[in-house]
Amino acid sequence: MIRGLVVTNTTKLVLLSLDGLGGLPHPDTGRSELETARIPHLHALAGRSACGLIRHVAPGITPGSGPGHLGLFGYDPLRYQVGRGVLEALGIDFDLRAGDVAARGNFCTVDRAGRITDRRAGRIPTELCASLCQRLRQIRLPGVKLFVEPVKEHRFVLVLRGTGLSGELSESDPQALGVPPRPVKALAPAARRTAALTNGFVAAAKKALARQAPANMVLLRGFDRLPRLPAFPRTFGLKAAAIAAYPMYRGLARLVGMEVLKTGATFADEVGTLRQHWEGYDFFFVHYKDTDKAGEDGDFPGKVAALERFDTLLPEILSLKPDVLAVTGDHASPALLKGHGWQPVPVLLWSTFCGADPVTLFTERACAAGTLGTFPAQDLMPLALANALRLTKFGA
Amino acid sequence: MIRGLVVTNTTKLVLLSLDGLGGLPHPDTGRSELETARIPHLHALAGRSACGLIRHVAPGITPGSGPGHLGLFGYDPLRYQVGRGVLEALGIDFDLRAGDVAARGNFCTVDRAGRITDRRAGRIPTELCASLCQRLRQIRLPGVKLFVEPVKEHRFVLVLRGTGLSGELSESDPQALGVPPRPVKALAPAARRTAALTNGFVAAAKKALARQAPANMVLLRGFDRLPRLPAFPRTFGLKAAAIAAYPMYRGLARLVGMEVLKTGATFADEVGTLRQHWEGYDFFFVHYKDTDKAGEDGDFPGKVAALERFDTLLPEILSLKPDVLAVTGDHASPALLKGHGWQPVPVLLWSTFCGADPVTLFTERACAAGTLGTFPAQDLMPLALANALRLTKFGA
Numbered sequence: 001m002i003r004g005l006v007v008t009n010t011t012k013l014v015l016l017s018l019d020g021l022g023g024l025p026h027p028d029t030g031r032s033e034l035e036t037a038r039i040p041h042l043h044a045l046a047g048r049s050a051c052g053l054i055r056h057v058a059p060g061i062t063p064g065s066g067p068g069h070l071g072l073f074g075y076d077p078l079r080y081q082v083g084r085g086v087l088e089a090l091g092i093d094f095d096l097r098a099g100d101v102a103a104r105g106n107f108c109t110v111d112r113a114g115r116i117t118d119r120r121a122g123r124i125p126t127e128l129c130a131s132l133c134q135r136l137r138q139i140r141l142p143g144v145k146l147f148v149e150p151v152k153e154h155r156f157v158l159v160l161r162g163t164g165l166s167g168e169l170s171e172s173d174p175q176a177l178g179v180p181p182r183p184v185k186a187l188a189p190a191a192r193r194t195a196a197l198t199n200g201f202v203a204a205a206k207k208a209l210a211r212q213a214p215a216n217m218v219l220l221r222g223f224d225r226l227p228r229l230p231a232f233p234r235t236f237g238l239k240a241a242a243i244a245a246y247p248m249y250r251g252l253a254r255l256v257g258m259e260v261l262k263t264g265a266t267f268a269d270e271v272g273t274l275r276q277h278w279e280g281y282d283f284f285f286v287h288y289k290d291t292d293k294a295g296e297d298g299d300f301p302g303k304v305a306a307l308e309r310f311d312t313l314l315p316e317i318l319s320l321k322p323d324v325l326a327v328t329g330d331h332a333s334p335a336l337l338k339g340h341g342w343q344p345v346p347v348l349l350w351s352t353f354c355g356a357d358p359v360t361l362f363t364e365r366a367c368a369a370g371t372l373g374t375f376p377a378q379d380l381m382p383l384a385l386a387n388a389l390r391l392t393k394f395g396a
Numbered sequence: 397m398i399r400g401l402v403v404t405n406t407t408k409l410v411l412l413s414l415d416g417l418g419g420l421p422h423p424d425t426g427r428s429e430l431e432t433a434r435i436p437h438l439h440a441l442a443g444r445s446a447c448g449l450i451r452h453v454a455p456g457i458t459p460g461s462g463p464g465h466l467g468l469f470g471y472d473p474l475r476y477q478v479g480r481g482v483l484e485a486l487g488i489d490f491d492l493r494a495g496d497v498a499a500r501g502n503f504c505t506v507d508r509a510g511r512i513t514d515r516r517a518g519r520i521p522t523e524l525c526a527s528l529c530q531r532l533r534q535i536r537l538p539g540v541k542l543f544v545e546p547v548k549e550h551r552f553v554l555v556l557r558g559t560g561l562s563g564e565l566s567e568s569d570p571q572a573l574g575v576p577p578r579p580v581k582a583l584a585p586a587a588r589r590t591a592a593l594t595n596g597f598v599a600a601a602k603k604a605l606a607r608q609a610p611a612n613m614v615l616l617r618g619f620d621r622l623p624r625l626p627a628f629p630r631t632f633g634l635k636a637a638a639i640a641a642y643p644m645y646r647g648l649a650r651l652v653g654m655e656v657l658k659t660g661a662t663f664a665d666e667v668g669t670l671r672q673h674w675e676g677y678d679f680f681f682v683h684y685k686d687t688d689k690a691g692e693d694g695d696f697p698g699k700v701a702a703l704e705r706f707d708t709l710l711p712e713i714l715s716l717k718p719d720v721l722a723v724t725g726d727h728a729s730p731a732l733l734k735g736h737g738w739q740p741v742p743v744l745l746w747s748t749f750c751g752a753d754p755v756t757l758f759t760e761r762a763c764a765a766g767t768l769g770t771f772p773a774q775d776l777m778p779l780a781l782a783n784a785l786r787l788t789k790f791g792a
Contacts, residue, residue, distance in 0.1 A: 355739055356421045356761045371764040382456030386738040394453050395460030
């Protein structure tokens with residue numbers, strides 16, 4: 001429906017995603033990370049904005065970074081699912097192409113009878129992982145090109161490239177000890193050849209790793225191909241750029257057809273990149289990672305500090321005078337949970353036409369009373385487009 | 397589901413639709429039209445009612461008057477779409493019948509080679525439009541009756557009446573200059589005869605208008621037939637009447653099977669009509685246009701004044717002692733936008749059983765905190781019926 005209503009104009013839209021934004025009250029103070037932090041610019045902006053809470057998947061469901069961001073980009077994350085193999089490949093900036101099949105791999109330990117004794121091979125160092133991957137790259141399979149890319153510790157990505165491949169494969173990882181890895185099975189007739197190729201890779205890997213204990217075997221799971229997503233620029237009529245220091249988020253943006261801009265390692269670098277490319281695009285997705293990192297570490301003061309660092313750079317973004325600015329996150333990462341949370345995430349939406357709103361603080365509690373209410377992530381883009389006057393009337 | 401739960405009783409329900417009700421804060425004062433107006437009766441009623449915000453189509457989507465009202469009448473506006481030709485016909489009180497095909501027409505200007513030079517023929521006066529329509533009515537087509545009705549300036553409505561007609565036709569208006577009008581094409585095999593008849597009309601119109609420059613040609617778009625809607629009185633078990641000074645809203649009410657009551661040009665006339673027919677019906681839809689007119693004109697003080705005029709007549713409606721009273725609108729028309737807006741629209745629902753609610757002001761901001769929350773328009777009728785004790789239990 002949206003595509004049929006889109007009109008173009010010269011407005012500029014910015015989506016700021018603070019990864020893992022939402023939190024939970026600290027047991028000692030009763031105040032969440034957002035309620036503890038000194039974030040005067042965010043609070044002032046919330047006072048001028050329409051506020052609410054975003055639910056990314058469904059009540060009680062904790063979103064991964066993939067569905068979390070796809071929702072913010074306007075895609076129903078239940079309809080457009082991305083396999084773990086694909087997400088891992090995106091996460092290391094691997095140039096995954098249409099038709100490639102990607103899987104998440106683990107180096108593991110098996111005993112003489114081939115039974116798994118450690119699913120993570122004692123979490124071998126990343127350097128060792130890289131040299132073992134180098135060894136597995138020597139494997140040759142008929143008619144397909146093979147990529148084996150190290151990730152971190154015992155993790156790697158396997159990619160098969162060729163024609164007629166399918167990701168409809170069962171996993172080799174039994175997720176249990178004392179049993180051997182399972183053969184990979186085709187879950188659809190069209191996947192039979194890919195299953196055979198994959199089992200060929202596993203057999204060859206077993207041979208190549210025979211003397212490499214503890215990393216003497218591999219486990220594979222999360223087989224998938226790149227999903228076919230409607231292109232973001234075409235769907236929303238926006239020339240769109242992504243600015244993210246972390247590869248996973250660049251990969252997700254590339255997946256929906258945004259252009260990925262080269263940037264540095266810090267958020268200040270990202271804001272500099274935004275300024276530099278301001279004239280070249282209609283829409284910018286800017287990703288801030290520090291909030292999630294501290295949340296996942298269970299580091300409450302660290303998350304507070306990350307929010308405060310973000311706040312000091314917000315005026316520089318505002319000085320570019322975007323027509324529409326949305327500030328939110330892809331999921332909660334409460335320090336109390338040391339990981340992603342299912343809680344809905346605060347959102348503020350500012351434009352000349354965003355309307356009156358009683359909210360004056362950018363916190364979980366305050367945003368719950370906002371005029372936007374609690375809404376699905378995929379509604380954010382239509383709201384942002386409306387605020388940019390980029391949608392015509394539905395019906396006469 | 398609703399139809400199976402409906403029971404009848406002697407309660408009376410009133411739906412007051414303030415067209416274009418919602419607004420946006422004035423940049424100088426930070427207060428919306430509703431927050432600026434002196435509307436003591438509306439505020440007092442909100443204090444006794446359950447309040448909330450109505451979303452007519454989807455987040456960010458600006459509803460036209462058709463989908464806006466169909467939602468208030470209990471129909472999902474995405475499921476029941478009404479073409480522009482039909483809405484135009486309803487808007488001039490044309491007695492459109494099942495099977496008729498209606499199109500929106502423009503008089504336009506073409507050059508000697510037949511290329512469009514002005515899609516609106518210089519916005520010819522309405523009187524000239526009427527006399528040209530009279531000329532086009534002379535056209536004869538085999539097996540169908542033809543109606544050509546003037547609207548305003550260059551606009552007219554074309555209606556074909558006969559058996560076996562179809563509205564699945566492409567538009568002749570290319571929405572561009574320098575090219576000739578397009579032939580009308582059948583979008584389905586069943587529409588081939590209607591396409592041929594329509595092209596016959598266009599060819600005859602071209603001949604008839606040859607010396608009438610600037611209005612020397614016609615453009616047609618928005619072909620459609622009356623949609624088949626479940627009848628409102630049968631669905632909800634209500635003898636229903638519509639009171640509206642403007643033809644478009646009478647047409648929409650007739651479309652769902654309400655009886656349209658004769659009334660005058662002012663809202664005071666409408667309230668008089670309501671009083672006069674109070675005993676004759678279970679349900680009254682009463683439409684107030686002035687709020688939308690001022691909003692579309694960008695006239696902030698005018699919209700404030702329209703709200704205040706409505707407020708002075710509210711006690712007369714209350715004095716009739718309806719069992720259920722809903723006050724809301726079909727879409728926002730913020731003066732700031734000079735047109736329809738996508739913002740959800742305040743709603744109050746009063747009955748003996750409407751429940752406790754913290755809202756004491758009938759404004760966008762206050763209603764956001766109401767117990768009804770933000771909800772789809774088509775949920776209003778079931779809520780109103782429940783408050784009239786006209787719905788039985790679902791399940792034992």
